[in-house]
Amino acid sequence: MGGLRVASIVDRIDGPSNWTIERDVHVLTLYEAGSYHWLETWLNDQRTSLGDPLPGEMWLIPAGQTYRAAAKGGAVRAVEVEIPAARLIVAPGTRALAAHHDLALAALVRALLANDAAAADPLVAILAKTLQGMARRPETPAIAQRINDLMAFIQTQLEVQLTVEDMAAEAGMSVNSLIVHFARATGRTPAQYVLHQRLRHACWFLMNRPLSIAEIAFATGFSSHAHLCAIFRRKVGMSPGDWRRRHRSNILPVEGEE
Secondary structure (H helix, E strand, C coil), X not given: CCCCEEEEEEEEECCCEEEEECCCXXXXXXXXXXXXXXXXXXXXXXXEEXXXXXXXXXXXXXXXXXXXEEECCEEEEEEEEEEEHHHCCCCCCCCCCCCEECHHHHHXXXXXXXXXXXXXXXXXXXXXXXXXXXXXXXXXHHHHHHHHHHHHHHHCCCCCCCCHHHHHHHHCCCHHHHHHHHHHHHCCCHHHHHHHHHHXXXXXXXHHCCCCHHHHHHHCCCCCHHHHHHHHHHHHCCCHHHHHHHHHHHXXXXXXXX
């Protein structure tokens, strides 16, 4: 389709699973529905994301690089777009595109799936521009491992207050050093990353659990129902209730259920 290949896939796994992908083409994956029970991803041994994929999020696996993932089960529906390596240049050291949300890019992926070949060139152009802004100086293996470990630590602390000083101590760095290295690896400061992960976790609860907004706020580290709603509206553009109503219908049925 416009020189790209596109396919809709449904992936169901019954229990813990690990997989590795190495391709000679770029692969852009748009998650559309469902959820793994847990997902961790790495690109060339740099941890790129933790937590279940949400509808509309995208991952890019650049040609010639190694992508690893681990999940504990679940089912998702996704769209995969294969892009020839010659069509898109990914500079060495470019930060991984993971759990990325871009409405325009997602719309172009869906247009390709609907047989609109004219979506191919704009899709590649948006990807190229996005990746240009993600160039970085590569970290040493030791620093990369500290950031990997800190990301895993943060995921276990989302429901409690976590200061940048706490995170710096956990990583064995000064606050200033942590901010620089963490932003280089993830594109966010530690505080921005914590908020982003709390919002992603809140979205997962909204989509998958019949909890009240107040209960979800408590479970994801927000101080109150009002705090979660205010941050959610500012960052997501709608209320938690509206997001829940929009996305609960996207959950894939379990085998044997209506």
